[in-house]
Amino acid sequence: MRNYEIILLLSPKLDDAAVDKACKDIEAQFTKTGGKFDAVDNKGKQRLGYEINDYRDAQYLVINATLDPASIAAAKKQIELNQSVLRIGFFVQETAKAN
16 A cells, blocks of 8 residues: 555536535545545645646645555546546655654
């Protein structure tokens, strides 16, 4: 298991309830394989640096999670099938080394 930061961009058309539902659906994908979400930070609607699927804005979610690296590829495919997900990125969080 490794620590990851997941950046999730969702459609700007989603209301708060739909964003929460999408987050719970994504969390369910990873809990099936033993992963867990440590923190979810909903940054709200923000302007994109460039258009994605004709959208200039997106709902930003930053998720800190502990996941099995082998489960990421399969779960990412399932998550990307969701029409409300514009982009998803996984970034390994390195732990600080003790001196």
